């Protein structure tokens with residue numbers, strides 16, 4: 001167990017070592033048990049976490065707010081649009097100033113080419129931990145909850161098991177690429193063989209792919225890329241299928257729509273789930289485009305673990321907050 005997390009930032013999934021992630025999840029399971037038993041666990045009494053959002057959220061906002069209250073502290077919800085950020089407060093100023101008010105700063109800034117840089121600039125100027133609530137490159141709190149859910153459903157010995165991280169069609173908006181990038185970085189460290197499935201235009205960032213391959217080499221796990229959903233789903237133990245935008249390759253909005261619409265058949269349905277192992281689980285961070293990205297039959301079916309996955313956001317984030325902000 002690694003206990004040296006006080007004061008640390010969490011921006012990239014690899015900011016915490018494998019052993020530190022194990023510590024986070026050990027604490028998360030303890031906090032989940034304490035909440036189930038109604039046992040108080042006010043490790044952050046009188047502490048305040050600033051939650052700065054540049055982008056909409058349901059699960060992230062609610063779980064961070066509830067988590068801080070359950071830990072005995074307070075979360076201050078801040079929207080960029082209703083602050084002077086919209087009139088020129090810089091990232092460095094925000095880090096300096098919010099770091100003097102709060103005991104931690106959490107930020108969601110997903111703008112392509114901007115978000116990760118912004119989080120790092122705030123972190124460099126702040127005297128308190130910076131916790132990502134998702135940027136354009138990574139979504140670490142989602143990935144910690146995902147790993148916690150996988151441990152609950154498949155056990156901790158994941159060696160030889162296969163996760164398919166698949167692109168899926170969506171029509172609502174061009175979703176960030178941070179979730180698949182976090183998954184391919186984190187999961188090899190815990191023994192999973194990763195298969196990434198996407199149409200050719202929906203590549204992930206080359207530097208993230210290199211890092212993911214390096215992790216797979218280091219932990220002696222499989223790492224393959226295929227361009228067919230069916231091929232990816234074959235014999236998978238874990239199906240993680242969601243949409244993301246062709247952001248690495250295409251910037252023009254009209255071209256993004258044109259290219260995305262070529263792949264309407266990339267929906268997770270019962271026929272495709274049948275290609276995976278009989279006891280395979282279906283995961284999605286939500287929100288999903290119902291009956292476009294994934295059918296109701298799968299999303300609400302017995303193999304879906306999406307609500308346990310959403311719940312685990314609360315427990316995993318509470319562990320990160322308690323360990324970094326105490």
Ligand code: CP
Pocket residue numbers: 056057058059060061134142285286287
């Ligand atoms: N999965 C996730 O981050 O959900 P929200 O966008 O609702 O926060």
